[in-house]
Amino acid sequence: MDKTHDPRATSWIEVDPSSDFPIQNLPFGVFSPEGEAPRVGVAIGEFVLDLSAVAQRFDIGAPAEVFASRSLNRFVSLGRETWREVRLRVFDLLHVDNGSLREDADLRSRSLFERTRVRMQVPFEIGDYVDFYSSEQHATNVGSMFRPDNPLMPNWKHLPVGYNGRASSVIVSGTPVRRPLGQTKPADAESPLFGPTKALDFELEVGFFTGKENPLGEIVPTSQAREFIFGLVLVNDWSARDVQRWEYQPLGPFLAKSFATTVSPWVVTLDALEPFFVEGPVQDPPVLPYLRYEGKWALDLHLEVWLKSTAMSKHQRICKTNFRQMYWNMAQQLAHQASNGTNIQVGDLYASGTVSGDTPDSYGSMLELAWRGERPLKLDETGEERSFLQDGDSVLMRGWCEGEGYRVGFGECEGTVLPPLDSSSSD
Ligand code: CA
Numbered sequence: 001m002d003k004t005h006d007p008r009a010t011s012w013i014e015v016d017p018s019s020d021f022p023i024q025n026l027p028f029g030v031f032s033p034e035g036e037a038p039r040v041g042v043a044i045g046e047f048v049l050d051l052s053a054v055a056q057r058f059d060i061g062a063p064a065e066v067f068a069s070r071s072l073n074r075f076v077s078l079g080r081e082t083w084r085e086v087r088l089r090v091f092d093l094l095h096v097d098n099g100s101l102r103e104d105a106d107l108r109s110r111s112l113f114e115r116t117r118v119r120m121q122v123p124f125e126i127g128d129y130v131d132f133y134s135s136e137q138h139a140t141n142v143g144s145m146f147r148p149d150n151p152l153m154p155n156w157k158h159l160p161v162g163y164n165g166r167a168s169s170v171i172v173s174g175t176p177v178r179r180p181l182g183q184t185k186p187a188d189a190e191s192p193l194f195g196p197t198k199a200l201d202f203e204l205e206v207g208f209f210t211g212k213e214n215p216l217g218e219i220v221p222t223s224q225a226r227e228f229i230f231g232l233v234l235v236n237d238w239s240a241r242d243v244q245r246w247e248y249q250p251l252g253p254f255l256a257k258s259f260a261t262t263v264s265p266w267v268v269t270l271d272a273l274e275p276f277f278v279e280g281p282v283q284d285p286p287v288l289p290y291l292r293y294e295g296k297w298a299l300d301l302h303l304e305v306w307l308k309s310t311a312m313s314k315h316q317r318i319c320k321t322n323f324r325q326m327y328w329n330m331a332q333q334l335a336h337q338a339s340n341g342t343n344i345q346v347g348d349l350y351a352s353g354t355v356s357g358d359t360p361d362s363y364g365s366m367l368e369l370a371w372r373g374e375r376p377l378k379l380d381e382t383g384e385e386r387s388f389l390q391d392g393d394s395v396l397m398r399g400w401c402e403g404e405g406y407r408v409g410f411g412e413c414e415g416t417v418l419p420p421l422d423s424s425s426s427d
Pocket residue numbers: 131132203205237353354
């Protein structure tokens with residue numbers, strides 16, 4: 001722990017106690033002021049601090065040019081010591097006792113932007129995207145729908161199951177998602193059909209970005225995970241369940257997942273999350289030696305999903321859960337990924353898999369919340385029902401760690417469903 005974790009620390013920028021972005025957080029993102037090029041910034045309250053501007057005037061631990069960039073890759077590739085140094089120096093510049101930036105009206109006006117007036121970007125150039133499946137409750141729920149007698153596969157408690165997703169269709173919060181077309185085979189149909197998915201779903205997940213390379217052929221022990229993991233974002237792994245059911249055997253998810261994955265724009269650093277790591281669940285049977293780990297790797301991170309139809313005036317909360325109950329943790333996921341000598345790159349995204357708790361209102365997907373359509377969700381404001389997402393629905397995810405009088409939050413991860421392209425010519 002260091003001074004940035006002091007619950008009493010405050011900034012000369014006024015920050016509401018309910019804000020996701022107090023001085024204890026300082027998440028990194030890439031933003032574009034209107035009509036200007038993207039650059040790296042830090043969120044503080046309702047503002048973004050432009051690091052490419054302040055680094056021209058102050059030594060903030062890294063040169064200005066690494067922040068005048070459309071991604072975090074250059075900055076983050078400088079290594080963990082630099083991440084920490086920059087965060088500490090930005091903390092100092094924003095601290096209530098520090099006048100150097102506060103009293104420089106010219107620089108202040110050039111470096112502070114209202115968050116509502118900038119456009120956020122996908123924070124990294126993502127080389128590879130991997131999605132795990134690490135919630136025991138989610139795996140059990142989904143498994144029990146298809147294999148009532150044997151919901152968890154025999155490998156599940158021995159390795160963090162995952163698959164390679166599509167990095168190039170990772171999009172930033174606020175980007176609409178078009179209902180995908182795909183091949184499905186209804187149970188009563190003799191042959192498959194092609195058309196818009198009828199079972200569009202979200203998956204509430206948390207992802208981490210790696211900030212260090214590992215050459216091909218070398219491993220990453222769990223003890224080195226903190227050197228590799230830069231920070232975390234919220235992830236919505238949009239899924240077309242009917243497409244998935246028909247296509248997934250024997251090689252796993254493909255077009256049912258690859259049409260879009262939404263991430264929240266602010267990367268919350270492992271350093272900011274340090275006070276909120278807790279003991280993880282007991283893993284029984286014991287894991288193989290390369291998956292053993294020391295220290296606390298479960299994260300006490302509150303998560304929510306909110307839904308709004310076009311007829312509603314505001315979002316309704318449909319899921320409330322916590323990330324701390326995940327069976328497999330980030331250190332194990334990374335060690336497993338690299339255990340065969342796969343290279344790790346700066347800007348890889350590793351998502352957790354759907355986060356589901358043990359009560360029906362804590363499930364992280366529509367598939368589970370409405371239990372395959374058997375218990376449709378009721379939308380209170382309009383009386384509408386949902387088993388899967390309809391066109392125009394907005395899915396909003398939030399996440400935060402609760403400190404004493406402050407929260408380290410993730411901001412929003414939102415996407416609205418657009419109607420499908422006309423598929424009539426393909427029917
Ligand atoms: Ca997933």
